[in-house]
Amino acid sequence: MSAIYRNLLGGRSGLIGLAILAGLILLVLPALLDIFRLNLVGKYLTYAFVAVGLVLCWGYGGILSLGQGVFFGLGGYCMAMFLKLEASDPQSTAIQTTPGIPDFMDWNQITALPWFWEPFNNLGFTLLAVLVVPTVFAYLIGLAMFKRRVGGVYFAIITQVIAAIVTILIVGQQGYTGGINGITDLKTLGGWDIRTDSAKYILYYVNALLLLGCILIGRYITTSKFGRLLLAMRDKEDRVRFSGYDVADFKIFVFCVGALFSAIGGAMFTLQVGFMSPSFVGIVPSIEMVIYTAVGGRLSLLGAVYGTLLVNAGKTAFSESFPELWLFLMGGLFIAVVMFFPNGLAGIYEKYIQPYLSLRYFRKRTPSAPPPATAKRSASSSGGLTPSALPGATGRVMKNQES
Amino acid sequence: MFDAYTTAELGNIFVMQGFAGLSLFSVLLLMALGLAIIFGQMGVINMAHGEFMTIGAYTTVMLSTLTEQYAPGFLSYYFFFAIALSFLIAFGIGYLVELGMIRHLYKRPLDTLLATWGLSLIMQQIFRSSFGAREVSATLPDWLMGSWQPVEGMDIPLNGLFVMGLTISVTLGVVLFMFRSRWGLRVRATTQNRIMSGAVGINTTKVDRVTFALGCGLAGIAGAAFTTIASTGPTTGSLYIVDTFLVVVFGGAQSLFGTIASAFSIAQAQSIMEFFMASSMAKVLTLMTIIGILMLRPEGLFSIKVRK
Numbered sequence: 246m247s248a249i250y251r252n253l254l255g256g257r258s259g260l261i262g263l264a265i266l267a268g269l270i271l272l273v274l275p276a277l278l279d280i281f282r283l284n285l286v287g288k289y290l291t292y293a294f295v296a297v298g299l300v301l302c303w304g305y306g307g308i309l310s311l312g313q314g315v316f317f318g319l320g321g322y323c324m325a326m327f328l329k330l331e332a333s334d335p336q337s338t339a340i341q342t343t344p345g346i347p348d349f350m351d352w353n354q355i356t357a358l359p360w361f362w363e364p365f366n367n368l369g370f371t372l373l374a375v376l377v378v379p380t381v382f383a384y385l386i387g388l389a390m391f392k393r394r395v396g397g398v399y400f401a402i403i404t405q406v407i408a409a410i411v412t413i414l415i416v417g418q419q420g421y422t423g424g425i426n427g428i429t430d431l432k433t434l435g436g437w438d439i440r441t442d443s444a445k446y447i448l449y450y451v452n453a454l455l456l457l458g459c460i461l462i463g464r465y466i467t468t469s470k471f472g473r474l475l476l477a478m479r480d481k482e483d484r485v486r487f488s489g490y491d492v493a494d495f496k497i498f499v500f501c502v503g504a505l506f507s508a509i510g511g512a513m514f515t516l517q518v519g520f521m522s523p524s525f526v527g528i529v530p531s532i533e534m535v536i537y538t539a540v541g542g543r544l545s546l547l548g549a550v551y552g553t554l555l556v557n558a559g560k561t562a563f564s565e566s567f568p569e570l571w572l573f574l575m576g577g578l579f580i581a582v583v584m585f586f587p588n589g590l591a592g593i594y595e596k597y598i599q600p601y602l603s604l605r606y607f608r609k610r611t612p613s614a615p616p617p618a619t620a621k622r623s624a625s626s627s628g629g630l631t632p633s634a635l636p637g638a639t640g641r642v643m644k645n646q647e648s
Numbered sequence: 649m650f651d652a653y654t655t656a657e658l659g660n661i662f663v664m665q666g667f668a669g670l671s672l673f674s675v676l677l678l679m680a681l682g683l684a685i686i687f688g689q690m691g692v693i694n695m696a697h698g699e700f701m702t703i704g705a706y707t708t709v710m711l712s713t714l715t716e717q718y719a720p721g722f723l724s725y726y727f728f729f730a731i732a733l734s735f736l737i738a739f740g741i742g743y744l745v746e747l748g749m750i751r752h753l754y755k756r757p758l759d760t761l762l763a764t765w766g767l768s769l770i771m772q773q774i775f776r777s778s779f780g781a782r783e784v785s786a787t788l789p790d791w792l793m794g795s796w797q798p799v800e801g802m803d804i805p806l807n808g809l810f811v812m813g814l815t816i817s818v819t820l821g822v823v824l825f826m827f828r829s830r831w832g833l834r835v836r837a838t839t840q841n842r843i844m845s846g847a848v849g850i851n852t853t854k855v856d857r858v859t860f861a862l863g864c865g866l867a868g869i870a871g872a873a874f875t876t877i878a879s880t881g882p883t884t885g886s887l888y889i890v891d892t893f894l895v896v897v898f899g900g901a902q903s904l905f906g907t908i909a910s911a912f913s914i915a916q917a918q919s920i921m922e923f924f925m926a927s928s929m930a931k932v933l934t935l936m937t938i939i940g941i942l943m944l945r946p947e948g949l950f951s952i953k954v955r956k
Contacts, residue, residue, distance in 0.1 A: 309758045309761070311761075389943050390943070393943055393944075393946050394946060395942070395943070395946040397757065397758065398691075398693055398757050398758065398761070399897060399942075399946065401693075401758065401761060402693075402890075402893050402894070402897055403897075403939060403942065405890055405893075406890060406894055406935055406938075406939060407939070409890055409935065410932050410935050410936060410939075413928045413931055413932050414928075414932055416928065417926060417928035417929060417932070528890065532762075532765055535762065536762065539762060569773065569776075569777060572769050572770065572772065572773035573769075573770055573773055575766070575769055576766040576767060576768070576769035576770035576771075576773070577766065577770065578766065579762055579763060579765055579766020579767075579769065580749065580763050580766040580767060580770075582762075583753070583756075583759045583762045583763040583766070584749065584752055584753070584763060587756075587759070
């Protein structure tokens with residue numbers, strides 16, 4: 246029980262933080278906003294899945310992926326394919342040359358449903374595909390890159406190229422993917438109309454709960470021994486390798502988790518917004534997703550959610566009233582965050598607000614998440630876990646538990 | 649797929665597509681040279697490199713408009729001044745960017761990527777606000793128009809020839825600078841061992857600053873050359889940035905000759921394939937091949953061993 250409290254919920258301060266976030270997205274926002282605005286927030290929260298995944302990959306693992314949009318898009322497209330097939334039943338597509346196939350296929354002179362669309366008639370398969378397809382894709386990329394020790398900057402550039410390739414493919418293969426417009430006109434999920442207000446409320450809550458679930462999984466990963474190994478790997482990869490760990494496997498795992506989270510976000514995006522298009526897959530959206538994480542704090546799972554909400558709210562507000570200013574602001578934000586606040590909002594909170602709060606309200610500082618024995622160690626190395634803490638007894642224990 | 653063409657036609661197609669590839673190669677190489685210097689020698693990822701190219705392009709366009717308005721007789725010669733001016737302006741801005749931003753980020757290469765991406769967004773918006781969202785093009789001197797016909801059925805555009813000539817001379821200049829000058833010596837020394845270079849009296853901060861600015865200046869020249877083959881818009885640079893990075897990575901980041909070879913093979917592969925299939929598929933195939941090769945040789949085609 247206490248292990249759950251400590252590792253999953255992050256002790257007292259972690260629990261409070263999680264409760265505040267849950268209260269905000271489950272109670273306060275739905276109470277304050279009308280359904281149109283709430284739906285927008287729901288859309289932003291789907292990006293937060295990507296941001297949470299990036300905290301794990303980038304903040305903890307040191308793997309900067311500039312192609313998370315690919316996984317977001319794959320998840321979204323899998324969902325959209327099912328919805329599209331359901332929306333194009335023979336009755337409603339009777340005016341087409343070939344009734345019963347999606348409209349964009351008909352426009353592109355395709356007369357039969359392609360084989361890879363067939364299984365998406367099945368909801369169970371679709372839900373599985375949302376989770377499996379992007380994860381397997383990430384696994385293959387990770388296997389190809391990390392086993393060959395491609396990392397850091399090179400990996401960032403290669404993921405960017407992959408984002409470019411997938412976008413070009415989607416746009417180029419119009420007949421199979423809907424091209425630049427994407428897959429639009431989605432109506433029902435298993436006969437349930439997703440465009441009504443009540444459906445939007447339900448989807449918003451499903452989305453929010455899934456996000457909280459992902460944060461819990463993320464927190465479990467970061468507080469486990471594996472999370473410390475990730476930090477060690479980020480700071481001194483070679484030393485971890487020399488201690489006998491297969492660094493590539495850990496990297497592949499965390500990259501896959503990031504992809505899985507992004508894919509869930511993508512599927513929820515499709516359900517809430519009602520379409521999916523290549524404009525959420527390419528290089529530019531992928532980098533924007535990185536900035537959400539950077540603004541929120543690359544080491545903070547909760548911060549990433551706030552960062553996503555803030556940047557997107559800013560984007561919507563500014564591009565409604567001053568479209569020209571927005572790019573300046575966005576660019577300035579990139580530069581400012583990187584140069585002055587490398588740990589984002591969470592860093593500012595930890596540095597300035599938390600000490601004040603704990604002085605004022607808690608008398609003494611709340612004990613931080615790790616148990617006392619390790620707290621001393623992590624305090625002595627405030628830049629991250631020192632690799633010197635790894636070999637020896639601790640390392641062996643860790644290895645036993647992981648194998 | 650070759651049945652529909654006679655041998656002679658096929659030969660011409662290969663030469664002409666090959667030449668189109670050479671023009672692409674020239675622009676890619678001009679951009680990649682600057683990037684190779686910045687990324688290869690300094691380890692800084694400059695995502696705003698495309699925007700430095702756009703600076704050069706806009707400089708050329710503005711100079712051409714000014715010449716047309718105030719000194720029409722000068723129109724045949726202005727282009728050389730445009731190249732020089734593009735270099736100088738991009739160099740100056742690069743110098744300032746290094747001074748204000750990059751030098752604080754040398755220890756965090758992934759962060760330079762994000763910060764320079766932010767810079768590129770700002771620069772794009774500056775271009776859009778000051779030059780408009782429409783694409784503009786420079787008035788070319790007469791001697792750059794038209795084409796050269798060595799045999800019947802084969803057209804070699806003159807502007808492509810000019811860009812190629814320019815590329816060759818700039819490349820030669822860079823090679824001479826890097827391998828035959830004191831500055832180049834200092835730059836290479838700093839790359840290989842920063843601390844030792846400092847110890848023997850090389851001002852490494854200054855070397856960094858000039859190297860970065862030089863890379864940006866080269867992008868400016870690429871921009872000037874770019875105006876001869878296409879028109880310029882605020883986002884022109886960002887279209888090329890990923891390709892350019894790929895060229896540098898594929899060639900091996902520390903090797904100038906690798907950059908040249910990889911720019912050549914990427915450009916040729918793409919433009920020859922483009923003739924036989926949709927250009928998007930040609931691009932996908934090229935990119936995938938490169939990723940495949942990078943998987944086999946993660947350090948790029950020609951990598952120099954550098955002590956880390």
